[in-house]
Amino acid sequence: MSSIKQFQVTFDCADPKRVARFWCEVLGYVLPPPPEGFATWEEFDRSLPPDHEDAWFACSDPSGVGPRLFFQRVPEGKVVKNRVHLDVRAGTGLVGEERLATLEAECARLVALGAVRVRLLPADEENESCIVMQDIEGNEFCLD
Structure with a gap:
């Protein structure tokens, strides 16, 4: 039996x-405070060698x-479909038209943030x- 209690998802x-x-x-996640000794993340990044600036970032559930x-910077772009993806549970417990209306409203909010709608299943x-x-x-x- 595994004793792992926590995990992170890496992009x-x-x-x-x-x-x-x-x-x-x-x-609804939050960004962590900058490392101790730094007032901002920008100040922390400026303290790093140029090739390490903006190399990673994280956020967590409050x-x-x-x-x-x-989130880690990689040199190559995305070229194929993800093998793992997140299901954002906006319609849990809802069915039919009520579920679809809830999903559509959340979809509109996310598109305004820069997401792209691919298709309705x-x-x-x-x-x-x-x-x-x-x-x-x-x-x-x-x-979902």
């Missing part, structure tokens, strides 16, 4: 701070329930509707 991206701020808005999200015999989306760097996620 490879081009602009860690920008992507972290997007996901904070999506999930309630401590959800996983920490970590309509309800079938096994699953309720969800909306496939992409974050500001093209990472897929489901609005």
Whole structure:
């Protein structure tokens, strides 16, 4: 039996701070305070060698329930579909038109933040509707 109690989700991206701020808005997460001895993250970044500036960023659930999200800069762009994605649970417990209206409203909010709507997956015999989306760097996620 595993004793692991916590995990973080790591995103490879081009602009860690920008992507972290997007996901904070999506999930209600918060940015951590800058490291001790620094008034701002910008001040901390200026203290690093140029090739390490803006190399990573993180955010967390203020309630401590959800996983920490970590964003790391990588040189290559995204070229294929994600093998892992987040399901943003906006319609939990809702069905039919009420669920769809809730998902559409949340989709509109996320599009205003820079997300892209990919497609609606309509309800079938096994699953309720969800909306496939992409974050500001093209990472897929489901609005569920």
